Amino acid sequence: MQHASHPQTPRTYCGEHRGFIAAAALLSCALAALGIVADAYRAADSIAGIAQVYGSAGGVAAAFLLRMLPLFAIGCGLGYLWSQSRRTSGEHRAAKPWNRRLFRIAALVIFLAWLPWIVAHYPGTMRDDTFAQALQWYGIFPYYTQHPVTDTVVFGAFWSLGDLLGSRAAGLFCYIVVQALASALTFAAVATYLDRIGAPRALVVGTVAFYALARVIYQPIDTMSKDALNGIPFTLFCLLLYEAIRTDLAALRSRRFRIAFVAALVITAVTKRTMLYVALLAIAIIALVRLARHRRVAPLLAGTTVSCVLALGIWTPVVNHAVDASANPTYEMYSIPVQQMVRTLKEYPRALDAQDREQLGEFIDIDRACRVYNPWRSDEATGCIVDGSRFPVCLDIWLALGAEHPASYAAATMNMVATWFSLDAPIDYGHDAQAELFTPARMDAWVSFFDTRAQLDGFVASLDVAPRGELAPIRDALESLDSLQREMPFVSSYGLWCIASPLITATYCLCTYGGRDLRYLCYLSIPLALIASLLVGPIALYWYSIPSVYICPLILGIPFAMVSGERKHTDDKDAAAPDTRRIV
Template identity: 30%
Template sequence: MQLTLGETGLILRPPTVAQTLLCALGAFVIAIADRAAVYASIGPLDAALWLRAVKLFAVLLLFCLIGELLVTRGLLHTNDSVGLNSRDPDGSSTSRSLSHRAPSWWARRSAGFRGCCLTICLAGAMLLCWSPYIKWLYPGLMWYDTGDEIAQFYGIAALGQPAGVISAHHPVFDTIVFGGFAKAGELWFGDYQAGLTVLVLLQMVAMCIALSASVVYARHVGAPFGSVITLFVFYAFFPFLPIFFMSLVKDSLHAVFFVPWLLMYIETCRQRLRSLRSIWFTVGFVALSVLSALTTMTGFYITALSLLGLVFVGRETENGGTSSQRKPVAMTVLRGVAATVAVVVILLVHTVFPAVTGKIWNIHHEDQNQILVVPMQMTARYVLDHPGDVTDEERHIIDTLNNVPVEQMKEVQNPYLADPVMHLSLKDPSYIGQYVSVWLKQGVRHPDSYINAFVSLESGWFSLQRTAHKETGPLPLDVLRADSRSIPNQVLIQGDNAISPSFAQMPQYRGNESGQATVRRIWQSVSSTRVLRLLTYTAVWSFILPLFLLFCAIRGRGRDIGERLMIGAPLIWSLLSLLPNAISIPLKPTASRYIVWSLYVVPLYVALLRADGVRSPAAKHRE
């Protein structure tokens, strides 16, 4: 049964069973996360929680249905009014019709030339829109972690390491880039901050180009004109983006390489690996893959896992088509190239780069304690809830592994931040195996503590509200229960310089305090304005919009679901990479920094969903 809305031709289709269950699950997750984000506990599962879940289900289902209606309305045309030629997925080149107003010389230009011209024009317009933020935040915002990295590059003790040692707690590549630009500014301009200013301005220009290229690419693959205009307007006018990219932090540097890499990855999937026939494309793809993997810790896993998944591109179509369509030999060769790309990237990032940098700088490779952040937080909650149910042997193993002993966990524990119970390194990493055994045994004895700890720590990615407390130190459960005030769970910006003790030993980092105050007022205004403030909710970007993309993908697509998921692999891995973090509720800007990528990735995927170009050749053939 379908509902046609008047004379518009818009058809509102009822949800499938899978879509209904997806929205029901999503509503329940949000309701549970809301409670955990305020009380640090999911219980009790009372009538109030179920009533909120029902309300959320109705709103979420309506949102997804209307969104699907808007995304899939009408036929998706393949003609392009700006005249960008597109190579169809079957390998044939199709010239898209030009607007009748387009001059003939423009029609004779190559698709690449037209795309570059449009990208440059849009980038100039976007940079103009971002220019007030450049003025207000010039010469750039300094983040706490970045200051530590620069200080270490200059030989100052930081992050628990002695002078002259660079810690691998933060990506070494970022430390080299930040420190290198600071040193260049000192040598060429007599001021290290001048070099960092050049870096942040280059970063702004590069992001304008990268985001404009995303807009042009969305149009290139078939997104309607209105959709790409909306995409451009969001990139150009949503304040968080220029504020963040005027910041010196590893995630902003990562975006410079991740966005063009993502476009190349999507194009590789769309072309069913045929893009890898081009040597220059493949070389550029490898280079961007390496740079994307080196600039954040999670970037390596996102990039590597996505690249490894390329060997499965087109298998559904290949297995279901005729023998003439399958071309198994050609696809096998291309899959071999894709596998080679993945292996080369992994070797360069994990073997070659550490070997080269280790010969130049004194680098201390930290313990891989990041994988234990969430488990140790669960252990701390277990100790808090059941202090008398920890054996002497278990206590010895935990105390030997971790720098924070069992006796101190109750005093320092914060249900929304794992840093107090997990320091930068482990006391004795050889006890990891024994700790895993202890962790499993305690989880079997009292799974409720583990569930409450995990849900509380991760609640910020899914909740619409959060506790009003903002302590980054100890936060007792009794305090939360006695004062259960809640506030909207919104993205938190860093609108001023955060100077670490180690960076404070360098010459003073100057900032535009009046301009920073203006930026903070702008963000406060956006965060409090009706409708517009919905875009500032963390869960909108980390859960609700990704859920909407899945909602649209699962309606009757058959084999096409797998192909869409393959295109969305970087998004999926990026979302999963949020879970091992030590914070989700923005008690400090770090939590919001982890989700910034979603503000430029998810809108692109929505535009691609609107585009006919993201469909597989098999899907087009079946239609």
């Protein structure tokens, strides 16, 4: 028992955070159960898939424990680290100076750890969208806005560099090296920032090790793709946003910080539009929380407005006009309602009367959507949308259909989001473009962009992305090491990095602060917005996990940022701006 005469005696972790331990146990149970249900839907498009995956009640129970116990252990371990920050003395709560030595060492360690992987997979690889962008860059197919033109220009500059060097493969490799250097510097900044706000050495070192050695990080690094490119400015934007929150927006008084903030958000927006939606949703949440706390929001909204004007009002229109890019509509945000309605009408063709069916037909070609329906991906069904602007007038049909057939709606939704909750499905990037993008089936699809098959074959050969035979021994050795992590799918699963990690952090913040200090809602706005974007997306794809994975250490640092930012702001106008120079 702690006596009043010894107030300095620290309370034990269990005694101080019994509420969090209980909440972590409940959360672990819920996520483990969701993971099992997710695997059932992934296997058989139904909850009945549990029997197919696990075979018996004993198998289900074992699977549950193998998921719940590690999650609970991770939660308790993180809770212990987070609780230590609340026991530090007052002088440790102010942010420390930027550790330039740590930044340099972390960047070097991370890059050198990736280097063997990058060299072994020379010249690097690309995803299907990137190949389509190559066709646009070389004038084989007109530009269109489904793929950000800014990314196409960046990639094209390196392809043209390869042409000057006499090898497009060399241009691709140059891009991979530059991307790896920029990523290493960005991740080193995250580790150094965690150190700056008082995170324990174990978390800082663990962050460097995670960025250097985790397969969910090094696998996309050697890939030319809009997702890997966008991950760099998005991570920097999140770091700067967290510093602005931590300092009660005082950091935005620094001109260099403002410039860095705007630049990071602009580059994030023009390299992948989905991340602009995530950023805007997060900023809206922050603004609402701050207004509820009677804190100023003008500096944040001003920076956001300037960024949107530059990205959407100036840069994007100018670049699109320069290449005469045609605008093509996208319907990702309709994925869930479309899947729900199409699945229901496929199962119950007479669920709608003639009048409702005619009205819904103004929004989507129902018959064709039912024929091409894919339970796990909405691209086929949303490709049948006739006029996206007609969806609002069909809201009553969507709601009424769901009220009548909730089971079909639930099954359609679970199929779309199941992988994000899976603790068994590994995030697995491919590294053989020849085997993935240029298979016979793929080549039959790509040939539609060319006049003849010979032209397609010649263009693919000019990219020269096939793995080098002389590097096979090194590549095989590294793939063997990589398989060690892959054979433990929990550690590289979608559910762990995209769902469990932010929810564990949110649970700790809620149990620690409750309604007393709502700043944690500002920090959690980014991961919550990311989760929302994943759940409404058209497919659970490994590329879409990149933002969540890249900023995971920042999310785990939220409790330390909360403590580091605990200071009294008596007068915003007279308070001195913090030293943010080294952050930018």
